Amino acid sequence: MKTLALVMIVKNEEQNLGRCLQSIKNIVDEMIVVDTGSTDDTREVAYSFGAKVFNFAWRQDFSAARNYALEQSTCDWNLVLDADEYVVNDCGREIRHFLENGCQRIGRIKRIDEFIQNGEKRHAQSYLSRLLPKGVKYTGKIHEQVDSTLPRENINVEVYHDGYIQTNKTERNLELLLQELKKHPEDDYILYQIGKQYKLLQQFVRSEIYFEKSHSLASSYAWYRHSLVVDYLYVLMANRSFEKGLQLIAMEQEKLQDLPDFHFACALFYMEAAFCNSDQYAHLFPFIEKSFVRCLEIGETDNYDRVRGTGSFLAAYNLGVFYEVTGQTEKAISFYKRAANEGYEKAVERLNMLI
Structure with a gap:
C-alpha cells in the first residue's frame, strides 16, 4: 500500500494550522511541518497533532523551503498544503484510489479562494498541482511551480483557502518577483505575476505595463493565459484604455469562447466604455446583453480557473441590472429571481424594490 505525507512550510500560523491539520490527519500517514521562523505557538500546534517539525532558515526562496520539506518526507507520495488551506470534502477514498492506480x-x-471584491465576498476556484510522487520538487523563488514533465490529472479533493482576506502579502510578493525579473527579464509568467500584484495594489497603470509585456511573450498554450487575459482586460477597463481593450477582446474571443469569466469581463468592459464615452462607444451597448447571456449559456465550468458565479448568479444579476436600466422591468425581475434562487442576496434586495 502506498504511503502519503502531508508536507507544509509555515511561519506564525498558530491561528490556522490546527484547522488544516484536523482536516487531513485521518487521510495521511505522516505530517511534515517545516517552520521558517515562527515567533508564536505554531510549532506547539503542529506537535499536538503528531506532526514531525523541522526548522529551515528563511532565505527569500519558497522553492528552497518546499524542497527541504519534501526531503523530510519518508512516504511514496506527498500532499502539499498551506496553513490557511483546509480540506472540505470527503476525499480519503479518492486520494487512495489515485495513489494505488x-x-x-x-x-x-481544486482550491476555492475567498476574496473581497466591491465590498462583497467572492470565491474563485482553480486546480493546483499538489499531490506529488516522491522525488518531484519545486522551482522558482516566488509563485513556485512543480518542476516535472509528468502528466497532470484533476482529482476530487476540494480545499478552501481564506488567506487572501486574512493577511496582505502583496508587498512581500512584489519584492521577490521584481528580484526574479532582474534575472529573467523576458519571463512571461513572472511578468504576469508582477502585473497581478500591482493590480491588487490598484496601481493599474503599472499593472497594464506588465500585463501587456506578458501577453506579448506568453505562448498561446500557456496554462495561465486565460487568467492573464481576464486580469489584463479588467486593468484596461480601470485605465479606460478602451481601444487597447477592444483589440485584446478581438484577439482572444475565439480561443476563450467557452470561458464565462472572459465574457463577464467583456460585458463590464463594454458597459464602462459605453457610459464613459457614449458618442464613440454607443455601438457596444448591445454587446453588454449578449456577453452576459453567453455567460449563462456556458454556465459554471471546471475547464478553467474562474470566479464562481460568472456563469450563473453574477451574470443573471447583471442582466437584471441591464434590463432594469433599459426599462425592461419584467425581464429584470426574471433574472433577479434567477440570481436570488441561487442565493445571491443583492438580487433579493433588487427584487424587493421592484415587486
Missing part, C-alpha cells in the same frame, strides 16, 4: 502522474486538487 500505479501510473506516474501528478494530482491537481
